[in-house]
Amino acid sequence: MTPWYERVPAPALLADIVLVVHGLIVLFVLGGLLLTLVGGWRGWHWVRNSTFRLTQLAVVAVVLVQSLRGRYCPLTYWEVDLRRAAGQDGFDVSFIEYWVSNLIYYDAPAWVFTVGYSVFFCCMLLSWYWFPPRLLQRKRYKDK
Template sequence: MLYRIAADALMLLHLLFILLVLFGGLLVLRWRGLLGWHLPMVVWGAAAELFQLPCPLTGWENAMRRAAGQTGYGGGFIEHYLYPLIYPAGLTPRLQLWLGALVLAVNAPVYLRLLRSRRRA
């Protein structure tokens, strides 16, 4: 039971990470001290999608699920949990490129604004 709870908690942490990658820039606008945390998250999130890199959280979650007597899943977190909610077909490398571009597109205006405000100061 403990492994299942840990796997579920890791799944929620994974989702939180994805949401922070996409929208954490808004927090950075308010609290500049988060910049050192958010920027590496954006770099990893974009790189993972653009280069189809495996996420270590997926492997950990699968290991915990197997330890709990459950089956793991193939593919990544987005493909397993989020993508089926949005699209019925499988995640393709081309779509992953678009997701990586989305990460950059959502965060670029935030960081451009930060750079501009820093130059004025």
């Protein structure tokens, strides 16, 4: 029997990896904001970590700017290119692609996503006001 890694074309495997990473980034951003809000109200100190918060904000800013330009997330384009290189089409999908795609991709008009990304970005900015990261918080208190 041929080992699994010899049966999977390299571009298809890379596309699956990109899809999983994409899903994890979505989970990081959505879960991170939820944990920031809950943790801020409960007094968890780690939610004020400036590296964590800046990374989240940067990811959402990139997605929002891409959406306002009428484009998808760069990871989506990368995955599609890898799938095409593997000779895959919409029905030739792996288990990982099927389930992760069903969790993070929805069929809706582009404006719905742009509005959603904008609202989410505003929520992130509000979280910065309500629970400022440590670096910004120290600076704010030094000014007083």
